[in-house]
Amino acid sequence: MKQGIVRLLLLLAALPVHAATLAADDYALWLAPVDGGAPIAEHRADAAMSPASTMKLLTSWVALQTLGPNYRWQTRFVSDAPIKNGVLKGDLVWVGGGEPRFRADDLVAMLRELRRRGVREIAGNLVLDGSVFSRVSSADDFDGDAECVFAIPPDPHLTNLKVAWLQFFNDGAGVRAALEPALPGVVLDSRLSDGGDGECGDVRSRVAVRHDDSRVEVSGKLPRACDGAQTFLNLLSPADFAGQSFAALWRELGGAGPRRVVAGTAPAGARVLASHESEPLSTVLADVNKYSNNTMARTVYLTLGRGPGDTPANAERAVRQRLAEAGVSDEALVLENGSGLSRHERFSARLLGEVLRNGARGPWYPELAASLPIAGEDGTLKKRLKDWGPRLRLKTGTLADVRALAGYYQALDGRRYALVAFVNGTSVAETNGAIDELIGDALARLPR
Template sequence: MKSVVACIAGCLSAVSLSAMALDLHGLRADEVAIWAAPVEGGAELASLRADAAVNPASTMKLITSWVALNRLKPGYRWTTRLVSAAAVENGVLKGDLVWVGAGDPRFGMADLQTLLHSLRLRGIRQIEGRLLLDKSAFSSIGTADNFGGDEGKSFTVEPDTHLTGLKVAWLRFFNDGNGVRVALDPPLAGVRLQASLGNGGDTASTCPDVRQWVHIRQQGSQIEVSGKLPAACDGSQAYVNVLDQNDFAAQSFAALWSELGGSGPQGMALGRAPAGARTLAQFQSEPLSVALNDINKYSNNTMARTVYLTLGREDGSSGDTPADAQHAVRRLLAEQHISDEALVLENGCGLSRRERVSARLLGQVLLNAARGPYGNELLATLPLASEDGTLKRRFAATGPRLRMKTGTLKDVKALAGYWQAADGRRLAIVAIVNSPRALAMGPALDGIVADLIRRFDRSVPDNSANTVPDAIMQP
């Protein structure tokens, strides 16, 4: 009995000493989960509440990225196709054209234009039938619940098989010899733009954000723009999210097709590619590694959810895309002997009130990734401290030897990634704050990470956590 009591006391003492050894910079021990260990092997450097299930915010993207690199491979590409079973006579497609969406997360207006240009090169100038959207790549898109107050913001745009330009249209502003004006790009037929703009003249020397001088009001498919546009804002732009996914894709298609001299199609509907349909044009995306760069450096939720769903489509074990995506993640964790006990998945991007990981689970994924064949590919996607992405204005004195994925939600602030010492040794670090005061504790979180770096690498100076207050960014 004495030995049991002694063991319990010793274990409690070890936990207390571990917590006491870490300067939490004003955070309470129950507000933060911390884990750190050398990539090249050896004992853990730090562990505090490392097995607690916590909301990771966008550091969840690291798990999705790791699974995607291992399952899809870095060179994976999405292929978007235009197919039809109808005949072509004298440049006229005598029936429906089917746009088979692949869920390409980076498919943009320029890519759609390239796809349509290929259709024109085939000699087709008129589509006599309808444009059918084949959305069979995903059985459903899953959820990101309880973000209703964020509707209309770019980071809440839902994924889609026909995601086009992240469903963002651009307002282009001009103040030149032809007067003050604004144009919608692309010119979507279903969107009405009403502008009341005056000439702001030389009231500004620069134009960092045109919304400082113009007011943009959007209600449904109607956009109203008012204000006085300075000459310095000539050529500036601002984005708007309009229409639903299907209408945005179809109207973008029609606008760009018209610009290329094409006519039709005669409306839009949902449909499947018929048996025997032949491919008339196709567009192949950039590799997965390029998409992951956008996802992790800039914390793009829409793209991350699309990659997660692609994992489900390729897994295909049940035909339920979100469920199959979760299956793909858990199966790889099991194969690599990483416990998924703390893992709760909703959409794989961290834009979630429900998703959970433990700091240890996320840390073990980082170790596995760094030691695996695609470690360099994952590392290249992470923001470099003080240089780019969501870390551009943080860790000014530490510099690019620190690469970390950030995470921010209401009540969540997180960092996970790697430090590389000058001698090549690497440290995997996870630090996650779950607290009502999380958003105010960014400097504390940075301080904890800087302390862990100095504990691992004595050559780092004490001012490593120099941080410029960050602008509000995507979670």
């Protein structure tokens, strides 16, 4: 019996790999029960490798441990100016809270609160106070992806993820397009014509859209079936987008002013005129991990570094401190922005595996596990590893020459396992097939 167990462990320690696509030096694997004990299987588990977006698991674990699942971000409008006859006789300061997903609807709600206070005109400036972060951590070597939504950097005033919606109409009243919000500094030049009958499909295949930070041009023949279709555009800097969104939505509510948008800080003693409280951290992490939102993950990471001093340096210190408290070595850890959108970030499969084990034994395991994609059901795993179903929850990671998976599996006997797999290097396939097979090979040796 004992010899049989030994043989099984040796077999597990040398899991077969899809040899046609993976080189032995290009992957790492770590699999262990969360209730402790030696790993069941490991291969190059101490090698420092790019984790891609599985880095978000480390950031999520530290955030839950440090901030708690009910942590909420605060956004405020403040002023020290009096309100007379509906006019705010001075500046309105927008104190950015660094909320990971501050929506246009949240901004509208704050503006409505301002109107309920009796303000109809802002005589001074709109001052953007972004002092919540001393600076934003980098994501070097992604300049070619600057126009992509996944590469949008965090910002204390990031509104609607800096995305404007372009909506198309062909309803008998003329073929046209409209920008939402109607950013006052951006000219929309619509040169659309009637495309007649036929299916719409992806509206971007029917029309041409060109834009810079001051102009959006739309041309082409728009089928009637595209009436109401929309697409999104990444426009402006975060500060310009926030300021122009404020101006557009404030005018829609009948408001006048401000004179201009400037950077600054809130005066001491300024009173709060409107405020917004974000969704709790646990809800935010579901967006971060299920849909691998880089901008939101980077913002959560920066939140770990709030306070005096250098924000990214403080955030890194918070991560390393939590690892030390958990008894997890940080020797292999290289941090840049906490999201995995990085050419520099590294850690080992063992480090992340031990973090997952610690998280599974802690009070916030339900929140951490609930944030992960469910195999074959949702998020970035909706079309992957379907045979394993809801017992398998994994965070995915994808970069050029990098594939990663990490999370939890619960066997039929109720025992839970932590699982980490990284593939880095030239043998990475264009698809996810090789790493999915690697995961399947590991799980096939556990009770179903």
